Every structure is written in C-alpha cells, then in structure tokens.
Amino acid sequence: MLIVMRPDATPQDIEQVNAEIRRRGWQPHAIPGGTRTAIGITGNRGVVEPEPFRVLPGVADAVLISQPFKLVSREVKPEDSKFQAGPLTLGGKTIHVIAGPSSVETRDQIVGTANGVKKAGATLLRGGAFKPHLSPYEFQGLKHDGLALLAEARRETGMPIVTEVKDTATLLQVAEVADVLLLGSRNMQNYALLEAVGEVRKPVILKRGISATLKEVLMAAEYIVARGNTRVILCERGIRTFETMTPNTLDLNAVPMLKSLSHLPVFVDPSHGIGMRKAVPALMRAAVAAGADGLLVQVHPDPPRAISDGHQTLDFPEFEKAMDEVRAIAGAIGRDVARLG
Amino acid sequence: MLIVMRPDATPQDIEQVNAEIRRRGWQPHAIPGGTRTAIGITGNRGVVEPEPFRVLPGVADAVLISQPFKLVSREVKPEDSKFQAGPLTLGGKTIHVIAGPSSVETRDQIVGTANGVKKAGATLLRGGAFKPHLSPYEFQGLKHDGLALLAEARRETGMPIVTEVKDTATLLQVAEVADVLLLGSRNMQNYALLEAVGEVRKPVILKRGISATLKEVLMAAEYIVARGNTRVILCERGIRTFETMTPNTLDLNAVPMLKSLSHLPVFVDPSHGIGMRKAVPALMRAAVAAGADGLLVQVHPDPPRAISDGHQTLDFPEFEKAMDEVRAIAGAIGRDVARLG
Amino acid sequence: MLIVMRPDATPQDIEQVNAEIRRRGWQPHAIPGGTRTAIGITGNRGVVEPEPFRVLPGVADAVLISQPFKLVSREVKPEDSKFQAGPLTLGGKTIHVIAGPSSVETRDQIVGTANGVKKAGATLLRGGAFKPHLSPYEFQGLKHDGLALLAEARRETGMPIVTEVKDTATLLQVAEVADVLLLGSRNMQNYALLEAVGEVRKPVILKRGISATLKEVLMAAEYIVARGNTRVILCERGIRTFETMTPNTLDLNAVPMLKSLSHLPVFVDPSHGIGMRKAVPALMRAAVAAGADGLLVQVHPDPPRAISDGHQTLDFPEFEKAMDEVRAIAGAIGRDVARLG
Amino acid sequence: MLIVMRPDATPQDIEQVNAEIRRRGWQPHAIPGGTRTAIGITGNRGVVEPEPFRVLPGVADAVLISQPFKLVSREVKPEDSKFQAGPLTLGGKTIHVIAGPSSVETRDQIVGTANGVKKAGATLLRGGAFKPHLSPYEFQGLKHDGLALLAEARRETGMPIVTEVKDTATLLQVAEVADVLLLGSRNMQNYALLEAVGEVRKPVILKRGISATLKEVLMAAEYIVARGNTRVILCERGIRTFETMTPNTLDLNAVPMLKSLSHLPVFVDPSHGIGMRKAVPALMRAAVAAGADGLLVQVHPDPPRAISDGHQTLDFPEFEKAMDEVRAIAGAIGRDVARLG
Structure with missing residues (x-):
C-alpha cells in the first residue's frame, strides 16, 4: 500500500499518516518525490484497507502495490531516482563510468590507473581491497592497505572511490573510506550484509547474482531500502548459461526490464558480464544504447600482469577508444556522459 | 587446411590445386576474397600435410584451421562477407532492418504492413506463411496463399521477402517466392534441412537454437556453406535461461563473439529475443551498438489482434520511433541504415 | 474434450459419436482402455460444448481436458499405456533395457555386442546406422549397410532392433528394418518428422531436447499420437545446464513428473544423460528407482575404440554388474526386469 | 601437495614434517586415515617441490594434488570420511535420514513431528529457527524460541538436531543448540560464514548453491575444512534450469560425481530439490539408488497448514511409505538405513 500525499500536504499531515500507520503496528517509509511525498507501508500481514487513510487530511490517494517489491518499485515512485555519491549525482540523464582494476596492487598502479581512466572520462575509481575468491588459498586483497591506497588515489585525482564490501565484519572499515559500496554477486542474497548495508549512509551498487532472477534482484534491493538506505544502484554483471566459450553471459x-520495474538507477558491468577482454567495448556501447545509467569497467595499465581478472580487463588505449564510442552513443539517444571538472 | 592462392594465380593454378585435393578423396571449396582466392579442404580424416600443396604453382601458403568450423571461420576469410539478397547487398557497413508480422494474415494486413515498415526505413519484409507451432492443433499459417500474398506485397513496395522454411518438403515452393530464407531456431540442427538449404541458391538467415552454443551455431552454418550456399546470415534470437519474467533472454x-569468429553477417531478432513488446526498442538500439549487421523486428498494424506473437510485436508508431533511434546509434558508430529507393 | 463411453457401449454407439464429431469439422481419436473406450476430440477452435455429446447413446460422460497436450495426458487415459514392440510388451510393471553401441561399425562388433548385452539381460539392441553429427565432416554412419548388420544381429539373437531415424527422406528405409524408431533430441521439434513418424506403424522413442521443457516433450509426443501412432515412449536423456564437468545433466x-502427466511409458538414457562412463551405473540404478519403465544404455566391446561416444559407453563387465544392480533395485520396488527367452 | 606418512611414522616424525612446512611460511593440515596419516599443505604460491619432504623420516611419499580443491579431494584421502554427529556416525555404509518441518512453529508441531519422523525411521530432526527469506517482510522464524523448541524435541525423542545457520552474528547461538549446522544454498559462497563455520566444532551440511558448479561446491567445502572443521557433508538440493513446471531441478x-571427487559424505534434499510434494518419494528412492549417504526431507503433520514450504512437504503417511521404499532400495545395493535405539 502506498499513501500518496497531495502537493500541498503539510508536514503535520504527513506525520498524522505516519502515526496512523504506526498505530497499527506497521512501518511508514516516506518516499520524497519531485512535487509531493508518498508513504510506503511495510510490516503488514494481509491486505491494508485504503479507506481509513483516504480520509486523512493531505492524502490524495491510497494505492495498492501489486509487486512483492514495494519501496524499489516504479509503482511507488514513477520518476527516476537520483542521489549524491561523493560530489557526483548518480541517476538521471547523465551517465557515469566507474573504472579501475580488479585488485588494488601498488600505489603506482592505483594512482596511475586513476589518472589514466580519469583522462579517458571515468568519474569514479573502482579497485578491490577486500577480495572474495573461489579458493581459500588465493590472494584475498591488500585489505586495509588497499583502502589507504584508494584514498590516496582519490586525493590525487578527486575521483570518488567504489570498492567491494565482502562481509559485515569489515563493512564499517570499508564504508569509512569508500564513497560507494559495491556488493558483489555472491552476496546478493546475503541478508545479514544487505541489512547492515541498509543501515549505512553510503550509496550501494548491488550486483545481480549469477543466476538471480530480476525479481530476486529487486527483492534484494528492497532489503537495503527497507532499512533506510535509499541510495541503491542495481547492477547487471552477467549470468550463468550453458555457453562455454565465455565465462559469463551479459x-x-x-x-x-529493471528500468521499467524500478525507479533505481541501473548500471552494467560488461567486464565481468562476458569475461572476455576483446568483447568488452562492444558491450559497453550496447549497455548504454539499452538505457544503462552507468558502467563499471575493469581497466589496468598492463592487463596481462594484473593480479586478477586480466583476461577481462582493458588497457588505457582500449578504454579511451571505448569511451569515445560510449559518448557518441549517449549523444545519439539524448544523454551525456559525465566528466570530472 | 586452407590453401591460400597468390593474387596472380591463374584459373589453371586453382584447378590444379582442386584436382590435387580431389585425387586424395577430399573436397575443395573455393572461397573468393577481395584480392585472391583461398581453397578450403574438407572430407579429410586426420591432418592434411601442407607440403605437397605449398609446392604447386600459384600457391602462396597452406595454413591449418584450428576451429572445427572451417569455411565460415575468420581464419579462412578475414574480411566481412557481403552478398546480394534480391536488389540489396547484405553484410558490410550498411545495416538492414527486416520487419513485418509473425504471420501473413490477409492482403490488407501484409501490404499495409509492408508500406508501413518501408516508410519507417525497413528494407526487407518478413512474414510467416508456413508456421511451425508447439501444438499440432494451432494455426499453421496460410501456406501457399501466404506466399502469394507476400509476393503481392513485394510487387507493391519493391521490398524483398524474408519468410521461414520449415521443412524439406516445402523448401522449393518457399524458395521460389522468398528472396531470403529464414531457418527457425527449432531447425538449427535439422541437418537434412540444412543440407537442402545448402543446395538452394538463396540467402539464408540461420537462427540460433534456444540453447545452442556459439560453436554449434557456426557448425550449423558450416553444413550450409559446405554444400555450396555461401550466403548465410547468423541470427541471434534469444536463449533460454532461468529467468521467468520474459519468454527469452536476448x-x-x-x-x-560471432563477428570475431566468423566472416558471416550477424543479425539480431530482438522481438523473439526478449519476447516482450515494451523492451524491444531498447534491444534494437543495443544490438546495433553491439555491432549487429541487421535486425529482424516483428511489426503489425494492430499487435493485440495479431494471430501470433502480438505480445512481442511493435505497432507502426513504435517502430518508427525505434528506427529513428537505430539510425542515430548507427551514425554514432560510423555505420548507416539502408533505405529503399 | 474427452467423450468417455460406457463399458457396455456398442461399436454403433462409438461410430455415432465419431460421426457427430466429424460433422462439426473436428477429428475423433478413439483411445481404447481396459474396460471402456474414450474418444478424444481435436481440431476444434474454442471450447467444445459437452451437452450435445452427453445425450448420445452409450456416452458416460464428456470431460474437459485442461492441459494443452490432450491424447498423451493422464486426464484422457488414467492407466499406463502398454504396447507391442516386436515380440515384447513395453510399458507396465516390467522394465526393459535397450543396449548397444552408439554406431554400428562391423558385423563382429554388432553381433558380438548383441550377444553380450543379451546375456547380461538387455531385451532390445540399439545401434546407430544413420548418425546425425555436429559437424558435416564427421562420420555419418554406415547407413543401409548398418541397417543390414542390425537385421543380422536380430536374426542371430532374436533381439528387436532400436535405431535412430534422422530425417523424413530415410524414414521408410529405417522403419522397414527397425522394430522401434529412435527420434533424437535434436529432432524433438522437427515437426515434419514428428508427423511422418505419426503415420508409421512402429513404436517410437521420443528423446527430450536438451533444453526442452516437460510441456514441450509432451506437445511433441502429441504431434505423433495425433497422427495415429499411439506407441510413443518418452525418453529423458540429459539437459543442458551451467555445469561444465559433465557433458550433460540427467x-x-x-x-x-512425466509419469504423473502422461500415460505413456518413460524411459531414461543415462549414457547421454551424463556423458561420463564412470557415472552411468549409478544413474541406471537411480532411474529405475525413480520409476523409469526402461533404460537405453550404450555398450561396446571396447569403448575406447568405439567410433563414437566411447567416453560414455560401458564395456560388458560394467554392464553386467550394472544390470545385476538394476534387477535388485527393480525387485525392491515391486517391479521386474524383462529377459529374452 | 600431500605428504603421505608411513604406517609406522611416529608423532615426532609428523611434527617434524609440520615444522618443515611451517618454516616455509605454509600451513600443514593433518588428515588422519585408517592406517596412516597424510599431511596437506596450503598457503604456498607456486609449486611445492616434493624432494625436501621425501627425505624426512617417516615420510612414505609426497604427491601432487591436481585439483584446486585439496583437503576435500579423494586424491588426498581415498577412503570415505565418517564422523560423529551427536550420538550418530555419519558417512559410510549406513544411510541417515534427516526429517522435519521447514519452520519450527509450536511445541506441539515440532515435538509431534519429531515423534512422527522418528517412528518412520528418521534419525535426525530438522527444523528452521532462523529463516532466510526472499522478502524482508516475510516470516523470519521463531529464532531463539525456535532453538529452544528444537532442544525440547531432542530431549523428548533423543534425536540430534539439524538447523540452519544464516549468518555469523547468530552462529554461536545456533551452534550451542544444534548437533549439525545447515548452511543454506544462498550462503554457499558467503566466505565469512564458511570461515566462521570452519572454526566451530560441529558437523556442517553444506548445501549446493542453485547454480553452483560441482567444483564450486567443493571449493566452498575446502574453505570450511581449511579452517579445521573436517566434519562437512555435501548436500545436493536442486539447481536452477529453464524448466518452469517445478521450482527446482534435483x-x-x-x-x-561428488562421491568420486571427494571423500566427504554426500546427502540429498529432494524436498527443495524438485519443490513438488508428489514427486519427493520417487526422488528419495532415486537419491539412495544413486549412492547418497543420507537424505534431508521436509515433513509436517499437516503440510497445507505449514508456515513455509508446504507445497514440497510430506505428511506422516507419505513419509512412512517413502521410508519403507528407501529401506528396500538401500538393501538392494548392500546398504542399510540407520534407526534410533
């Protein structure tokens, strides 16, 4: 159930609706819009009767939400969500490109990459400090040192930092440094982590699980938003199919589909998405043409020497050329690609 | 094995190589290129020794083909294939859009659709006369009458006709009318039909099976080309995944991937590809941005009243708008979209 | 719609119902049961009204069939189908095991295998004469000579022959020799072949396509039965998943599921099903425990030297041991495994 | 690398090998066997040279492990693992059946179910107290109260308790009550939880992720064993495919495959595996016939009234009948099904 307030509703009107919701043992969720506020209701068992709300002052309408995902659905908020991430505004007509290596390796590598991708037009820097891995014996990242190097790269370039949070134990450390949290595909249904991230006041990129349905992606986002963190970006990053020639299928x-079902920004990661370097630029172009609000791209000064994911990582010249194409595509559909000052 | 002839090789030189190949019980396949001819060898068991061929007059080199698909691979022919389809040239920088209804229904419907999609910029007309269906009790198409109506639409508009061939028994009838044959995804490994289509002198659009790997698509194309029909277009049309919100996943x-592995043109069918009308335009744009050489799009004057596939079919205004976007995307990546005179 | 006749209905009663159905432009399909006949109706558009049939003499009831598959559904015929295949009765409590090589290679190979698998308890001999293959350059089988060798093996051992029919052009030749036709998974939706097989008076094993849903399997069977050939066996033979360690996933x-939805016998092919020799016996046991009415197993005197499918083929000692286990499992669930005289 | 000790190796010999491994900055993992000890090495980058170890006293051999999973592989330990879970021994020839409801609901429900399934032959009781759910608004279990009710059911029946641990925050509470921990499929690659479970001294059932490859299952188990908890049971519980008629595909x-690759016990959960009540008994039989070392089955006194998973839950009569069949199948392949006192 969504209570839609009139444009001229007062804060007192809104508070009266909230109080009425709480009185029944449910939770109100204010969802601010361009011209008016809506209030979502969660915590109810069974159907919410609209009549008692429709008669309250300032209420324009009370509408049923048909989807199992509520706060993230377009039904609840028809216009696209936009929000701050560091100094940038994500969502909306302007496309943002996040670029950087799979793993933070050294100061030179991460600062060098930051300068390289910034020059090519990326606005945020990605780099892994805490790395989840298939094997317990593999490199798990530079951890705190990696975070410090990311912070240094930010100081040097002004680029906000995007980095993965892999568990609740390290969440606060990561959130202290990161401008945007990355929640990896293996953790898409790690509910404890979703809830913890929902309590943090940092934007989150939620990566789709490799065999998650679209409904499951939206339900995972609902976990975060229901805890109060509304700055969620949905991210397609490749699914698992029968194809064996590429590691994943973007x-x-x-x-x-996600854009029509949800008001949240939708980003695409073509690097993990196909897992094959030579095909990444074509899929960067296609993602933007399909309507993506942003891209995550793995870039490294020397991909064959990268500690991880070199097979799907672009070098600087490849990334620059791909960014030129991305800008041309964005222009062709009436959008633009952000640049840092 | 591929015998690459020198640019100045004479027809006699080529014939001598052919004779040498036949003498060993194998088959030669001449593959004409821009500046010189290459000759593929098939029918061998085990490895072909290159030395006996390298010493023949006019031979530049004899190279091993590493892929199981030979004649369709880029190794054999590095430049993109282009070929005639009626008055048009398919392949190359110019993108062609094939549009029309799932089923031919009436004279008014098919001629009206032809005029509508031609005006919007389609260059070929699609329409099903022989329709394969999941159920033996469903509508199987207007058959011969449908072909006659397609021919009439061609006379009225000058648009070449693309229509499905569903079995060997009706192949010749269909090939007599069609400018381009469409081989449906259920038939992608119907080897008798692939071989029969390989004997026909009409271009063929080979649709990927719903769970065919890329290698399997290329092996199916190899069946056609090995029989002498080199005018094959590969067509991605959606695969089967775990997702239940959309019928297919483009x-x-x-x-x-196919463009890098093969010299054949690659088309995309976003209508079947996702099976959901509202998402088709976004995927038309994305397909062109990804590098597709053409599109197949289902269009009908009144989709909700279409006999089949209405849920994934655009109406004229939707198609016109999508074509404007497709042209803008094509321009942004240095390509153009063909128009009929 | 299904017209259920009374146990005491006369042939004249049945003919009157048939005539009434035909008068409306539909087709009647008599479905003989243990104690009474039912008559399926196909060819109708829209709903069939039951009343005009309920008043005819000899009619017990007229019931709606809810599934898109009609003649093959349990709704139409609650008891299990049983039918003749050469001298044997397939379906029912007795389990039959079909064994033999992927390809017929030589007289010694096929007669030797027939003797070997008969001794271990197989009742039907399988062997491929016409072989569909991924590549146009691979071995396509001994064809007519292969059929002749199979006939010879039958003469020597009394085992009925099961062999693949791969297209309509060779169907009649194959049907002349085969006791049971095998329709391969790539042809499960080759409707021309399904219809042609529906006209032939030989039992057919219909293999599930590698990504066919259960509904699609039943619709394919419906094509055959709707043409009059009611002796159809459904066969699970492995699907395509994301797993890369095994070629297929049984x-x-x-x-x-198929047993509950359909009255047709259900067989299982664990050899193709997993595609890995060492795991075949475990899956033979599991298939019988799950309720399979029969098995198809690839057996060869010397699997590593088999022309095709050696990696998933048992040798005689492995097959004998597996058959002992299969008999024990069958006994444990109140079934038995057939033996030849 | 695996250091295999001689049967007569002394504790001092073993300690010397351990010391030598630690001296190089690696970790030794003692793997006790029937007649002798082996020592796994992890933490090395690059290849371990065997020579320096082969010359140490008590060392029989040093062998390379070819798989990325080490401690869980059959190469490291050829014989099946057996271990204690409460008063029971899991692994080996005797099959154990774990049964109970999806959610603990009330004292009567859980104690009643425990008595019911014990009578039918289950040896362990399952029941969810902490329930992960797709939606943040769904029932999340009775939590601590659920654990207390499980403990009460154990006191009443003597059945060890199997219950899910859903995150690191509640792990210790759960581990205090549970005899066996259940790690759910969504958490199969929740590495923080895998590592935490690796530190706990309770057996763990590790459920396969819905699209996890077999290699990924074994790598997840390796995470647990590498931390010192060797009592891991692998559990197949259904994968995600294109089929829409059933929620999952067992x-x-x-x-x-897992039995051949690993020495760990392999259990099967046919309830989640297919997600359809009527098909569960057939798959219980098939799982045992395939070689499963145990089963997890959802049972409830009144499945249609169960708070969760009623559609895949058996009632007592169904479970009793299925257990009779399971015992018969086990007997047929030379195994037996455990019974409590």
Whole structure:
C-alpha cells in the first residue's frame, strides 16, 4: 500500500499518516518525490484497507502495490531516482563510468590507473581491497592497505572511490573510506550484509547474482531500502548459461526490464558480464544504447600482469577508444556522459 | 587446411590445386576474397600435410584451421562477407532492418504492413506463411496463399521477402517466392534441412537454437556453406535461461563473439529475443551498438489482434520511433541504415 | 474434450459419436482402455460444448481436458499405456533395457555386442546406422549397410532392433528394418518428422531436447499420437545446464513428473544423460528407482575404440554388474526386469 | 601437495614434517586415515617441490594434488570420511535420514513431528529457527524460541538436531543448540560464514548453491575444512534450469560425481530439490539408488497448514511409505538405513 500525499500536504499531515500507520503496528517509509511525498507501508500481514487513510487530511490517494517489491518499485515512485555519491549525482540523464582494476596492487598502479581512466572520462575509481575468491588459498586483497591506497588515489585525482564490501565484519572499515559500496554477486542474497548495508549512509551498487532472477534482484534491493538506505544502484554483471566459450553471459534484457520495474538507477558491468577482454567495448556501447545509467569497467595499465581478472580487463588505449564510442552513443539517444571538472 | 592462392594465380593454378585435393578423396571449396582466392579442404580424416600443396604453382601458403568450423571461420576469410539478397547487398557497413508480422494474415494486413515498415526505413519484409507451432492443433499459417500474398506485397513496395522454411518438403515452393530464407531456431540442427538449404541458391538467415552454443551455431552454418550456399546470415534470437519474467533472454554477447569468429553477417531478432513488446526498442538500439549487421523486428498494424506473437510485436508508431533511434546509434558508430529507393 | 463411453457401449454407439464429431469439422481419436473406450476430440477452435455429446447413446460422460497436450495426458487415459514392440510388451510393471553401441561399425562388433548385452539381460539392441553429427565432416554412419548388420544381429539373437531415424527422406528405409524408431533430441521439434513418424506403424522413442521443457516433450509426443501412432515412449536423456564437468545433466525429476502427466511409458538414457562412463551405473540404478519403465544404455566391446561416444559407453563387465544392480533395485520396488527367452 | 606418512611414522616424525612446512611460511593440515596419516599443505604460491619432504623420516611419499580443491579431494584421502554427529556416525555404509518441518512453529508441531519422523525411521530432526527469506517482510522464524523448541524435541525423542545457520552474528547461538549446522544454498559462497563455520566444532551440511558448479561446491567445502572443521557433508538440493513446471531441478548426477571427487559424505534434499510434494518419494528412492549417504526431507503433520514450504512437504503417511521404499532400495545395493535405539 502506498499513501500518496497531495502537493500541498503539510508536514503535520504527513506525520498524522505516519502515526496512523504506526498505530497499527506497521512501518511508514516516506518516499520524497519531485512535487509531493508518498508513504510506503511495510510490516503488514494481509491486505491494508485504503479507506481509513483516504480520509486523512493531505492524502490524495491510497494505492495498492501489486509487486512483492514495494519501496524499489516504479509503482511507488514513477520518476527516476537520483542521489549524491561523493560530489557526483548518480541517476538521471547523465551517465557515469566507474573504472579501475580488479585488485588494488601498488600505489603506482592505483594512482596511475586513476589518472589514466580519469583522462579517458571515468568519474569514479573502482579497485578491490577486500577480495572474495573461489579458493581459500588465493590472494584475498591488500585489505586495509588497499583502502589507504584508494584514498590516496582519490586525493590525487578527486575521483570518488567504489570498492567491494565482502562481509559485515569489515563493512564499517570499508564504508569509512569508500564513497560507494559495491556488493558483489555472491552476496546478493546475503541478508545479514544487505541489512547492515541498509543501515549505512553510503550509496550501494548491488550486483545481480549469477543466476538471480530480476525479481530476486529487486527483492534484494528492497532489503537495503527497507532499512533506510535509499541510495541503491542495481547492477547487471552477467549470468550463468550453458555457453562455454565465455565465462559469463551479459544480460542486457535486464536494463529495460529493471528500468521499467524500478525507479533505481541501473548500471552494467560488461567486464565481468562476458569475461572476455576483446568483447568488452562492444558491450559497453550496447549497455548504454539499452538505457544503462552507468558502467563499471575493469581497466589496468598492463592487463596481462594484473593480479586478477586480466583476461577481462582493458588497457588505457582500449578504454579511451571505448569511451569515445560510449559518448557518441549517449549523444545519439539524448544523454551525456559525465566528466570530472 | 586452407590453401591460400597468390593474387596472380591463374584459373589453371586453382584447378590444379582442386584436382590435387580431389585425387586424395577430399573436397575443395573455393572461397573468393577481395584480392585472391583461398581453397578450403574438407572430407579429410586426420591432418592434411601442407607440403605437397605449398609446392604447386600459384600457391602462396597452406595454413591449418584450428576451429572445427572451417569455411565460415575468420581464419579462412578475414574480411566481412557481403552478398546480394534480391536488389540489396547484405553484410558490410550498411545495416538492414527486416520487419513485418509473425504471420501473413490477409492482403490488407501484409501490404499495409509492408508500406508501413518501408516508410519507417525497413528494407526487407518478413512474414510467416508456413508456421511451425508447439501444438499440432494451432494455426499453421496460410501456406501457399501466404506466399502469394507476400509476393503481392513485394510487387507493391519493391521490398524483398524474408519468410521461414520449415521443412524439406516445402523448401522449393518457399524458395521460389522468398528472396531470403529464414531457418527457425527449432531447425538449427535439422541437418537434412540444412543440407537442402545448402543446395538452394538463396540467402539464408540461420537462427540460433534456444540453447545452442556459439560453436554449434557456426557448425550449423558450416553444413550450409559446405554444400555450396555461401550466403548465410547468423541470427541471434534469444536463449533460454532461468529467468521467468520474459519468454527469452536476448544474448548480445553473441554479436561481438560471432563477428570475431566468423566472416558471416550477424543479425539480431530482438522481438523473439526478449519476447516482450515494451523492451524491444531498447534491444534494437543495443544490438546495433553491439555491432549487429541487421535486425529482424516483428511489426503489425494492430499487435493485440495479431494471430501470433502480438505480445512481442511493435505497432507502426513504435517502430518508427525505434528506427529513428537505430539510425542515430548507427551514425554514432560510423555505420548507416539502408533505405529503399 | 474427452467423450468417455460406457463399458457396455456398442461399436454403433462409438461410430455415432465419431460421426457427430466429424460433422462439426473436428477429428475423433478413439483411445481404447481396459474396460471402456474414450474418444478424444481435436481440431476444434474454442471450447467444445459437452451437452450435445452427453445425450448420445452409450456416452458416460464428456470431460474437459485442461492441459494443452490432450491424447498423451493422464486426464484422457488414467492407466499406463502398454504396447507391442516386436515380440515384447513395453510399458507396465516390467522394465526393459535397450543396449548397444552408439554406431554400428562391423558385423563382429554388432553381433558380438548383441550377444553380450543379451546375456547380461538387455531385451532390445540399439545401434546407430544413420548418425546425425555436429559437424558435416564427421562420420555419418554406415547407413543401409548398418541397417543390414542390425537385421543380422536380430536374426542371430532374436533381439528387436532400436535405431535412430534422422530425417523424413530415410524414414521408410529405417522403419522397414527397425522394430522401434529412435527420434533424437535434436529432432524433438522437427515437426515434419514428428508427423511422418505419426503415420508409421512402429513404436517410437521420443528423446527430450536438451533444453526442452516437460510441456514441450509432451506437445511433441502429441504431434505423433495425433497422427495415429499411439506407441510413443518418452525418453529423458540429459539437459543442458551451467555445469561444465559433465557433458550433460540427467534430469530424473522428469520421470515422476512425466509419469504423473502422461500415460505413456518413460524411459531414461543415462549414457547421454551424463556423458561420463564412470557415472552411468549409478544413474541406471537411480532411474529405475525413480520409476523409469526402461533404460537405453550404450555398450561396446571396447569403448575406447568405439567410433563414437566411447567416453560414455560401458564395456560388458560394467554392464553386467550394472544390470545385476538394476534387477535388485527393480525387485525392491515391486517391479521386474524383462529377459529374452 | 600431500605428504603421505608411513604406517609406522611416529608423532615426532609428523611434527617434524609440520615444522618443515611451517618454516616455509605454509600451513600443514593433518588428515588422519585408517592406517596412516597424510599431511596437506596450503598457503604456498607456486609449486611445492616434493624432494625436501621425501627425505624426512617417516615420510612414505609426497604427491601432487591436481585439483584446486585439496583437503576435500579423494586424491588426498581415498577412503570415505565418517564422523560423529551427536550420538550418530555419519558417512559410510549406513544411510541417515534427516526429517522435519521447514519452520519450527509450536511445541506441539515440532515435538509431534519429531515423534512422527522418528517412528518412520528418521534419525535426525530438522527444523528452521532462523529463516532466510526472499522478502524482508516475510516470516523470519521463531529464532531463539525456535532453538529452544528444537532442544525440547531432542530431549523428548533423543534425536540430534539439524538447523540452519544464516549468518555469523547468530552462529554461536545456533551452534550451542544444534548437533549439525545447515548452511543454506544462498550462503554457499558467503566466505565469512564458511570461515566462521570452519572454526566451530560441529558437523556442517553444506548445501549446493542453485547454480553452483560441482567444483564450486567443493571449493566452498575446502574453505570450511581449511579452517579445521573436517566434519562437512555435501548436500545436493536442486539447481536452477529453464524448466518452469517445478521450482527446482534435483541434480542426481552430483551424487556419483561428488562421491568420486571427494571423500566427504554426500546427502540429498529432494524436498527443495524438485519443490513438488508428489514427486519427493520417487526422488528419495532415486537419491539412495544413486549412492547418497543420507537424505534431508521436509515433513509436517499437516503440510497445507505449514508456515513455509508446504507445497514440497510430506505428511506422516507419505513419509512412512517413502521410508519403507528407501529401506528396500538401500538393501538392494548392500546398504542399510540407520534407526534410533
């Protein structure tokens, strides 16, 4: 159930609705819009009767939300969400490109990459400090030292930092440094982590699980938003199919589908998405043409020497050329690609 | 094995190589290129020794083909294939859009659709006369009458006709009318039909099976080309995944992958690809951005009244708008979209 | 719609119902049961009104069939189908095991295998004469000579022959020799072949496509039965999943599901099903425990030297041991495994 | 690398090997066997040279482990693992059946179910107290009260308790009550939880992720064993495929494959595996026939009234009948099904 307030509703009107919701043992969730506020209700068992709300002052309407995901659905908020991430505004017509290496390795590598991708037009820097890995014996990242190097790269370039949070134990440390948290695909249904991230006041990129349905992606986002963190970006990053020639299969159907179902920004990671370097630029272009609000791209000064993911990582010249194409595509559909000052 | 002839090789030189190949019980396949001819060898068991061929007059080199698909591979022919389809040239920088209804229904419907999609910029007309269906009790198409109506629409508009061939028994009838044959995804490994289509002198659009790997698509194309029909277009049309919100999942990874592995043109069918009308325009744009050489789009004057596939079919205004976007995207990456005179 | 006749209905009663159905432009399909006949109706558009049939003499009831598959559904015929295949009765409590090589290679090979598998307890001999293959350059089988060798093996051992039919052009030749036709997974939706097989008076094993849903399997069977050939066996033979360690994933869920939805016998092919020799015996046991009515198993005197499918083929000692286990499992669930005289 | 000690090696010999491994900055993992000890090495980068170890006293051999999973692989320990879970021994020839409801609901429900399933032959009681759910608004379990009720059911029946641990925050509470921890499929790659469970001294059932490859299952188990908890049971519980008629597809291929690759016990959960009540008994039989070492089955006194998973839950009569069949199947392949006192 969504209570839609009139444009001229007062704060007192809104508070009266909230109080009425709480009185029944439910939770109100204010969802501010361009011209008016809506209030979502969660915590109810069974159907919420609209009549008692419709008669309250300032209420324009009370509408049923048909989807199991509520706060993240377009039904609840028809216009696209936009929000701050460091100095930038994500969501909306302007496309942002996040670029950087899979793993933070050294100061030279991460600062060098930051300068390289900034020059090519990326606005945020990605780099892994805490790395989840298939094997307990693999490199797990530079951890705190990696975070410090990311912070240094930010100081040098002004680029906000995007880095993965892999568990609740390290969340606060990571959130202290990161401008945007990255929640990896293996953790998409790690509910304890979703809830913890929902309590943090940092934007989160939620990566789709490798075999998560679109509904499951939206339910995972609902976990975060229901805890109060509304700055969630949905991210398609490749699904698992029968194909063996590429590690993953990027699912660009997800872009128009998620955009139509949810008001949240939708980003695409073509690097993990196909897992094959030579095909990444074509899929960067396609993602933007499909309507993506942003891209995550793995870039490294010397991909064959990268500690991880070199096979799907672009070098600077490849990334620059791909960014030129991305800008041309964005222009062709009436959008633009952000640049740092 | 591929015998690459020198640019100045004479027809006699080529014939001598052919004779040498036949003498060993194998088959030669001449593959004409821009400046010189290459000759593929098939029918051998085990490895072909290059030395006996390298010493023949006019031979530049004899090279091993590492892939199981030979004649369709880029190794055999590095430049993109282009060929005639009616009055048009398919392949190359110019993108062609094939549009029309799932089923031919009436004279008014098909001629009206032809005029509508031509005006919006389609260059070929699609329409099903022989329709394969999941149920033996469903509508199987207007058959011969449908072909006659397609021919009439061609006379009225000058648009070449693309229509499905569903079995060997009706192949010749269909091939007599069609300018381009469409081989449906259920038939992608119907080897008798592939071989029969390989004997026909009409271009063929080979649709990927719903769970065919990229290698399997290329092996199916190899069946056709090995029989002498080199005018094959590969077509991505959606794969089967775990997602239940959409009937299919369009796999745009296939575009850069197939383009890198094969010299054949690659088309995309976003209508079947996702099976959901509202998402088709976004995927038309994405397919072109990914590098597709053409599109197949289902269009009908009144989709909700279409006999089949209405849920994934655009109406004229939707198609016109999508074509404007497709042209803008094509321009942004240095390509153009063909128009009929 | 299904017209259920009374146990005491006369042939004249049945003919009157048939005539009434035909008068409306539909087709009647008599479905003989243990104690009474039912008559399926196909060819109708829209709903069939039951009343005009309920008043005819000899009619017990007229019931709606809810599934898109009609003649093959349990709703139409609650008891298990049983039918003749050469001298044997397939379906029912007795389990039959079909064994033999992927390809017929030589007289010694096929007669030797027939003797070997008969001794171990197989009742039907399988062997491929016409072989569909991924590549146009691979061995396509001994064809007519292969059929002749199979006939010879039958003469020597009394084992009925099961062999693949790969296209309509060779169907009649194959049907002349085969006791049971095998329709391969790539042809499961080759409707021309399904219809042609529906006209032939030989039992057919219909293999599930590698990504066919259970509904699609039943619709394919419906094509055959609708043409008059009611002797259809459904066969699970492995589906395509994301797993890369085995070529296929045998889906034993299909056994209880198909048994509950259809009255047709359900066989299982664990050799193709997992595609890995060492795991075949475990899956033979599991298939029987799940309720399979028969098995197809690849057996060869010397698997590593088999022309095709050696990696998933048992030798005689492995097959004998597995058959002992299969008999024990069958006994444990109140079934038995057939033996030849 | 695996250092295999001679049967007569002394504790001092073993300690010397351990010291030598630690001296190089690696970790030794003692793997006790029937007649002799082996010592796994982890933490090395690059290849371990065997020579320096072969010359140490008590060392029989130093062998390379070819798989990325080490401590859980059959190469490291050829014989099946057996271990204690409460008063029971899991692994080996005797099959154990774990049964109970999806959610602990009330004292009567859980104690009643415990008595019911014990009578039918289950040896362990399952029941969810902390329940992960797709939606943040769904029932999340009775939590501590649920654990207390499970403990009460154990006191009443003597059945050890199996219950899910869903995150690190509640692990210790759960581990205090549970005899066996259940790690759910969504958490299969929750590395923080895997590592925490690796530190706990309770057996763990590790459920396969819905699209986890077999290699990924074994790598997840390796995380637990590498931390010192060797009592891990692998559990197949259904994968995600294209099929829409059933919620999941039980993959019984996993049983022979995992048994051949690993020494750990392999259990099967047919309830989640297919997600359809009527098909569960057939898959219980098939799992045992395929070689499963145990089963997890959802049972409830009144499945349609269960708070969760009623559609895949058996009632007592169904479970009793299925257990009779399971015992018969086990007997047929030379195994037995455990019973409590």
